[in-house]
Amino acid sequence: MAAFVHAADIHLDSPLRGLFPYEGAPSVEEIRGATRQALDNLVSFVISEQAPLLLIAGDLYDGDWHDFNTGLYFARQMRRLAEMGVRVAIVRGNHDAANAMTKSLPLPDNVKVFKWRNPETWLLEDLGIAVHGQSYAAPEVTDNLAASYPEPVEGMFNIGLLHCLISGARGHLPYAPCTADELASRGYDYWALGHVHNFSLVRETPRIVYAGCCQGRHIRETGRKGCVWVEGDAGALTTQFVPLDVVSWLNVAADVSGAGSMAEAASLFGNALEEAMGTQEGRPCCVRAVLKGRSPLHGRLRSDPMALTAHVRAVAADVSRNKAWIEKVEVQTGPAADLDQLAQSDTPQGELLRYLAELADHPQDMEPDLTELKAKLAGSGVKIPSEDMKQMLKDAGDLLLTALTDAQSEQDMP
Secondary structure, three states: OEEEEEEEEEOOOOOOOOOOOOOOOOHHHHHHHHHHHHHHHHHHHHHHHHHHEEEEEOOOOOOOOOOOOHHHHHHHHHHHHHHHOOEEEEOHHHHHHHHHHHHOOOOOOEEEEEOOOOOOEEOOOOOEEEEEEEEOOOOOOOHHHHHOOOOOOOOOOOEEEEOOOOOOOOOOOOOOOOOHHHOOOOOOEEEEEOOOOOOOEOOOOOOOOOOOOOOOOOOOOOOOOOOEEEEEEOOOEEEEEEEEOOOEEEEEEOOOOOOOOOOOOHHHEEEEEEEHHHHOHHHEEEEEEEEEEEEEEEHHHHHHHHHHHHHHHHHHHHOOOOOOOEHHHEEEEEEOOOOOHHHHHOOOHHHHHHHHHHHHHHHHHOOOOHHHHEEEEEEOOOOOOOOOOHHHHHHHHHHHHHHHHHHHHHHOOO
């Protein structure tokens, strides 16, 4: 009977990105230690379930440490497991390979870090388990490592431990690329994968699983994060996702079509945020606020982002009791007017829309010549951002339409 915990992509001491302190935000300490707290939760779960084996499928660290404290903290957690007789199998991933310090840090005897030159097999005869793995030699590994993994050990429960990208997965660099069919052909009972940061059951038989990361680190890593509890034998295997994260990342959208002021738009977002946080069990949340809908406020919302962000953050602090950190306010609204109909009208707004449409059809006419500026910036590390000219024209049009509408309203007032 095999029983073990599969984790990956811990990224210990990685900073959570996009978060800047402001009045009413959660405390920095509550956020800063999130990856350590997630590791604490992982170790505590392994001990509570009396699991004899923990697998870590790469990216334990997040590149270079500022000092040895990151590695010393991990070693201390591994000693907790050693005291309970738990073995730990680790392969290094692309972020680990970038860290020179990991090679000189001693770890307790219960920890097996797989070498990078060739795949190895770690026989745990008392558990009836054979773990096969290979670490990364460099931050960028483009070879199919799984192709050279050894044959399964007869009479043992065989596990493949690998940091890789299976063909078809998106959002990650194609390191150690392979296919699910290639992994299945090795004849192992379970593949413990890392690199993809969302929990994913890739295949039932044999069981091929991405554990996902233990703690989300930015707005692209929404949803619960954790590890996988595995129990059973080759004939009846069960896998269960176990959440470990202590900070949630959320996209919260609000329809502000009916808002008559910036304060009302922020209040409508507050209602959506309160509902979203009701499912978070009191965890602090890093939130991207998204305002949607066709609204007469569209131009104002886009033209004064600082005021809008201040309104949204004030409401968020109130409804969340200082548990929500507003990472960004994104305006996805549109003008309340029917633009197609307005473009056909004999009005200043119609004239403007027709002019902007003509420019959008020939964006090259508006492209500035930046050759001289780029030459002066060469070697400075400063890059000129590439802008979407059509989007810029749309944004400019929205602001001008709002200004024209406001001016017309003032003229119509008695």
